[in-house]
Amino acid sequence: MKFRLKIIFIILFSSFSVWANNNGGLFVAGLIGGAVATSHEGFVGQLPEELADWQDPATQSTSKLNKQCGLLTEFKLLRTGTLNFVFLGIRNESGSEVTLNLNDSTIAFSSGKQRTMLNRKEPLQIKNNWYSWGFLPIPRKSDFKGQISAKVEVPIIIDGKKPCALIADFSRNQNTPEQKSSYIEAPVRVTSLGLGGVTTTSGKFKDYAGKNKNALEVYMAGFSEPESGFYLNVSINNFGDPKTHPDFENISADRATYSGISLGKTWRIFSSQERLTHYLNIGPEVGSYQQLRIESDAKSVSAFGAFASYTLDINYSRQYAGFWRGYFSVGLTPFIHATNKGVITGINLDLLRVGL
Amino acid sequence: MQRLLLGVTIVFLYSCTSLVVPEVPEYRLNQTGDLIVSDSSNLWRFFESRRPRRVLQATLIVKNMNPKKQYQIKLADSFVDINGVREKISCKDTQNSNQIQLKESAQAKIICDLELHATEQNKLGIKDTRAVLNIPTDQNVIQIDRLFRIEEFQ
Numbered sequence: 038m039k040f041r042l043k044i045i046f047i048i049l050f051s052s053f054s055v056w057a058n059n060n061g062g063l064f065v066a067g068l069i070g071g072a073v074a075t076s077h078e079g080f081v082g083q084l085p086e087e088l089a090d091w092q093d094p095a096t097q098s099t100s101k102l103n104k105q106c107g108l109l110t111e112f113k114l115l116r117t118g119t120l121n122f123v124f125l126g127i128r129n130e131s132g133s134e135v136t137l138n139l140n141d142s143t144i145a146f147s148s149g150k151q152r153t154m155l156n157r158k159e160p161l162q163i164k165n166n167w168y169s170w171g172f173l174p175i176p177r178k179s180d181f182k183g184q185i186s187a188k189v190e191v192p193i194i195i196d197g198k199k200p201c202a203l204i205a206d207f208s209r210n211q212n213t214p215e216q217k218s219s220y221i222e223a224p225v226r227v228t229s230l231g232l233g234g235v236t237t238t239s240g241k242f243k244d245y246a247g248k249n250k251n252a253l254e255v256y257m258a259g260f261s262e263p264e265s266g267f268y269l270n271v272s273i274n275n276f277g278d279p280k281t282h283p284d285f286e287n288i289s290a291d292r293a294t295y296s297g298i299s300l301g302k303t304w305r306i307f308s309s310q311e312r313l314t315h316y317l318n319i320g321p322e323v324g325s326y327q328q329l330r331i332e333s334d335a336k337s338v339s340a341f342g343a344f345a346s347y348t349l350d351i352n353y354s355r356q357y358a359g360f361w362r363g364y365f366s367v368g369l370t371p372f373i374h375a376t377n378k379g380v381i382t383g384i385n386l387d388l389l390r391v392g393l
Numbered sequence: 394m395q396r397l398l399l400g401v402t403i404v405f406l407y408s409c410t411s412l413v414v415p416e417v418p419e420y421r422l423n424q425t426g427d428l429i430v431s432d433s434s435n436l437w438r439f440f441e442s443r444r445p446r447r448v449l450q451a452t453l454i455v456k457n458m459n460p461k462k463q464y465q466i467k468l469a470d471s472f473v474d475i476n477g478v479r480e481k482i483s484c485k486d487t488q489n490s491n492q493i494q495l496k497e498s499a500q501a502k503i504i505c506d507l508e509l510h511a512t513e514q515n516k517l518g519i520k521d522t523r524a525v526l527n528i529p530t531d532q533n534v535i536q537i538d539r540l541f542r543i544e545e546f547q
Contacts (some may be wrong), residue, residue: 093500095487095500095501095502096454096487096500096501096502097487097502098452098454098502100431100454100500100502101500102422102429102431102454102455102456102500103429103456104424104429104458109422109423109424109429110422111422111431111454126420126422126431127422128421128422128423128424130424168420168421168422170420
């Protein structure tokens, strides 16, 4: 069991490091007109969706094309589950080298609130006839709630001496409802590892089960919408000192487990400014109750039914790495396995919950 | 059963990993006369593919920078030129119209359905390839030009 746990941890953390590393770089630049042989390694990222309620109805896009300060520019408002950001594309036609002071770029909302973009990069130099594109992360996605306009400003210096500013004005389409996906900071993928105990058993599980019952759970969920998605739950419930039973030829066993796998629908609600998250998971389950004997084959009976759990998730940390933003949290999860062999209920402490 | 569950977990976690290893979008911003064009970020991947048949819905944003002049974009006459071989393509605006009257300082979105086949004539993906997307207007032609060296296909 320890070895298996170790494997799961290794896979979990290797997945996250891939994500974080790949999103470290924000901007690339290359020569216009040449075959693209630029360092794309610096810019690896799924091009995220645009903010649906901030799109111009005529173009169905947030894109703002312009020529300013001698540059062709395109600004867009994009989103991931946890972060909104400005996409900025540039072609330098100024005749001189320009320097973008990305650290000083700002977004000002209609409410008067102004934020400096998240950026840890040095000023970006773009030579004449070069192009560049990248993302400017906006510190809080929730800043967009209730806003009707936003002005983005990126200060630049032309030829090392002449200051100028790239500006884009965005407006929310007030003919459509405000989209929660535009302002709720909601991880798209949630993974957690829970440890806990079985509190009650009934039916055949009660006949089979001994004392010292504990549970291990790996939970993964993906959310296409901020408040609904799908989960996969894999659980192993360990029963010590199993009882003899005719289903197992009345032979005493050394150890017994019920393992279940469930795939179903999940709903979540955010509260306390996204500090607390409530998850409700319901779906079908298949499983197997197994008795293990030393120097003998294991014997098992299969089970099927339904799984349900509720999780109260407390976010304690948000991590920044480039424009990557993840949540670390702890959770408390009461669960129930209701199968044709009986019912198992219990509660898990989710020691590690990660939202991306 | 536990081995099966462990296997499923590992496969699921690896599938999540592959989801977060992202695509590499390519991006160009061009100006043809008064028109600024931002082209589709997935155009590069489309041409880069080695598949004999490729299908893509490419999205372009066009802005008329002239505050005193309108342009008519003739989407019905759009075509792509691959190594000198012309192939017709289907382009529409967001209203499903094949003609855009682009007003002064206005912006429009063009959606082009591309379906290309590698042939003996166009040699798409077989040798160094120059692909040019052409969208005529009443004044000029919006061109989006790509050059692919064969080693970049490999």
